[in-house]
Amino acid sequence: MGRMAKLYVFMYRGPVRRGSVIDRLTQLVSAMLLLGQAFCSTGCGGAPSVTIAGAYFPAWLLCAVIAVLVAAFIRGLMVATRVANYIPYQLAVCCSAGTIVALILWHFWVAH
Numbered sequence: 001m002g003r004m005a006k007l008y009v010f011m012y013r014g015p016v017r018r019g020s021v022i023d024r025l026t027q028l029v030s031a032m033l034l035l036g037q038a039f040c041s042t043g044c045g046g047a048p049s050v051t052i053a054g055a056y057f058p059a060w061l062l063c064a065v066i067a068v069l070v071a072a073f074i075r076g077l078m079v080a081t082r083v084a085n086y087i088p089y090q091l092a093v094c095c096s097a098g099t100i101v102a103l104i105l106w107h108f109w110v111a112h
Contacts, residue, residue: 048110059110063102071098 048059071094078084078094087093 060106063106063109066105067098067102069098070101071095074098 049056050059050062051057074097075084075090075094078087078090084090
């Protein structure tokens with residue numbers, strides 16, 4: 001038996017019985033963590049939106065459109081400079097670049 005397997009066998013004590021001290025302690029810790037999370041949750045003052053031609057659009061939609069445009073621009077740039085011949089997983093690279101730009105834009109524009 002390998003060293004890690006012996007460690008796992010040593011650490012495993014079997015299922016926790018209902019009503020035991022460990023079960024009650026686990027329930028108490030879970031309840032306290034849930035209560036702490038509920039108190040730390042905050043809401044929005046309003047949905048971030050952008051007015052375009054008199055209509056309100058969600059701000060995330062504009063960030064997503066910009067991300068797609070950036071991904072397409074990066075793809076065109078990779079093809080034009082012939083870097084595309086050397087980069088594997090180009091779809092993942094372009095999508096990642098677009099996502100990074102969208103998240104940076106969201107961070108500086110909406111999440112003040």
